[in-house]
Amino acid sequence: MKGILFLVLLSLCTNSYATAQPKIWNETEEQKQERMAWWTHDRFGMFIHWGLYSSLARHEWVMRYEKIAPEEYEKYMAFFEPDLYNPKEWARMAKEAGMKYAVITTKHHEGFCMFETKYTDYQSINAPLCRKDLIREWVDAFRAEGLKIGFYYSLLDWHHPDFTIDRLHPIAPKDTAEYAKLNKGRDMDKYRQYVKNQVTELLTNYGKIDLIWLDYSYPTGDYGKGRKDWDSEGLVKLVRKLQPEIIINDRADLLDVEGGWDFSTPEQYKVTKWPERDGKRIPWETCQTFSGSWGYYRDETTWKSTRQLLVLLIESVSKGGNLLLNVGPTARGTFDNRAQERLEAIGKWMAVNSPSIYGCTEAPDSFQAPENTVLTYNPTTKRLYIHLLDYPLDRILLKGYAGKVKHAQFLHDRSELKFGDAPFSITYQEDLQKEDILLELPTIKPDVEIPVIELILE
Numbered sequence: 001m002k003g004i005l006f007l008v009l010l011s012l013c014t015n016s017y018a019t020a021q022p023k024i025w026n027e028t029e030e031q032k033q034e035r036m037a038w039w040t041h042d043r044f045g046m047f048i049h050w051g052l053y054s055s056l057a058r059h060e061w062v063m064r065y066e067k068i069a070p071e072e073y074e075k076y077m078a079f080f081e082p083d084l085y086n087p088k089e090w091a092r093m094a095k096e097a098g099m100k101y102a103v104i105t106t107k108h109h110e111g112f113c114m115f116e117t118k119y120t121d122y123q124s125i126n127a128p129l130c131r132k133d134l135i136r137e138w139v140d141a142f143r144a145e146g147l148k149i150g151f152y153y154s155l156l157d158w159h160h161p162d163f164t165i166d167r168l169h170p171i172a173p174k175d176t177a178e179y180a181k182l183n184k185g186r187d188m189d190k191y192r193q194y195v196k197n198q199v200t201e202l203l204t205n206y207g208k209i210d211l212i213w214l215d216y217s218y219p220t221g222d223y224g225k226g227r228k229d230w231d232s233e234g235l236v237k238l239v240r241k242l243q244p245e246i247i248i249n250d251r252a253d254l255l256d257v258e259g260g261w262d263f264s265t266p267e268q269y270k271v272t273k274w275p276e277r278d279g280k281r282i283p284w285e286t287c288q289t290f291s292g293s294w295g296y297y298r299d300e301t302t303w304k305s306t307r308q309l310l311v312l313l314i315e316s317v318s319k320g321g322n323l324l325l326n327v328g329p330t331a332r333g334t335f336d337n338r339a340q341e342r343l344e345a346i347g348k349w350m351a352v353n354s355p356s357i358y359g360c361t362e363a364p365d366s367f368q369a370p371e372n373t374v375l376t377y378n379p380t381t382k383r384l385y386i387h388l389l390d391y392p393l394d395r396i397l398l399k400g401y402a403g404k405v406k407h408a409q410f411l412h413d414r415s416e417l418k419f420g421d422a423p424f425s426i427t428y429q430e431d432l433q434k435e436d437i438l439l440e441l442p443t444i445k446p447d448v449e450i451p452v453i454e455l456i457l458e
């Protein structure tokens with residue numbers, strides 16, 4: 001009897017294990033690394049949130065925050081007038097900032113489509129003062145600058161008549177009876193098909209698409225949505241079938257499905273270490289805004305400084321990750337001055353310091369970061385980069401680096417930094433052990449926001 005019970009339990013366990021680890025894509029770990037090689041190398045991309053909300057100019061969630069019903073909100077389509085839209089300018093600014101790829105909202109939660117679609121009238125081509133497939137021009141311009149192309153597509157849709165009212169919807173009611181009433185006649189089967197149809201358009205009408213950002217799932221709690229609501233497995237299979245080399249983010253609620261996602265997306269916070277899943281380090285990209293909201297928000301005053309943004313980029317790379325930095329263009333199709341200023345300043349730094357970013361990752365454990373510095377490492381060129389967040393006085397002590405370094409220089413001008421002796425001070429002589437290196441630095445901080453020391457390793 002006990003034996004049978006044991007067998008039953010065992011088979012239950014193995015079955016549930018098997019169902020917990022379904023697989024929707026056949027690929028070895030090496031093949032995955034190969035497919036993601038450009039993304040892992042490039043490290044820095046531009047996110048763009050642009051839609052009707054840009055003309056309300058008070059958050060891309062304004063429809064929800066101000067509880068604007070779809071019939072009311074769709075009136076903004078008549079005023080959407082991107083007369084200054086010049087994606088070639090955007091692409092130039094992205095490239096000059098050192099960004100290597102870009103991801104744009106083709107449709108955000110509001111449901112308005114910025115691309116040509118057969119499945120709704122709610123699209124930019126029908127906006128009387130626009131009349132354009134904005135995505136087509138964008139793809140052409142960004143591709144021409146050599147940037148990789150990514151599409152953001154919202155799984156939520158607050159405009160579609162079949163999308164059931166859930167707790168995030170602008171017209172979400174307070175009680176259950178009301179939900180039932182509002183959802184009468186809404187058919188998520190039709191909505192799922194709509195999503196697949198549009199994703200098919202996006203992944204067949206614009207050539208090779210390098211990355212897709214599906215956003216997002218909220219399956220826990222009442223009136224949420226997740227993999228069943230989106231048919232995430234079917235959707236991701238479709239994406240991979242249409243664009244086998246594409247890279248997919250992790251927001252379709254398929255974290256336990258092999259092939260269901262490629263990288264993780266910590267949003268608006270700094271990770272403390274390289275993120276892991278099941279004890280294994282995973283590819284990751286943090287997405288961050290300049291000022292808090294993703295869409296253009298005229299009156300927001302919480303803009304991060306260039307320095308904060310650079311530190312964000314450097315720290316991401318130092319933990320093996322990417323940074324996707326967002327711009328929210330105005331309704332006229334321009335980047336406002338605050339965004340332009342920051343992009344330019346980042347570009348100024350990147351123009352001379354990008355070797356500490358591209359192709360770099362976390363430094364080997366055998367190198368300890370000196371105080372107030374962040375390390376990155378290029379495993380191909382075997383160079384270690386020390387980012388000086390706080391500029392030291394005259395010299396920097398590299399504990400345990402002796403015997404490991406062939407040559408030391410600043411990165412921005414590749415000027416030599418000499419190995420020095422301990423100054424005449426008992427303390428320093430005690431601090432400086434034979435395993436250590438002391439590098440001499442000019443007293444005056446070079447004219448670089450965050451100076452970088454490049455060490456060519458043995």
Ligand code: GLC
Pocket residue numbers: 049060061215216267287294
């Ligand atoms: C969130 C928000 C959204 C934004 C996105 C970017 O999920 O809903 O407004 O587009 O994150 O990561």
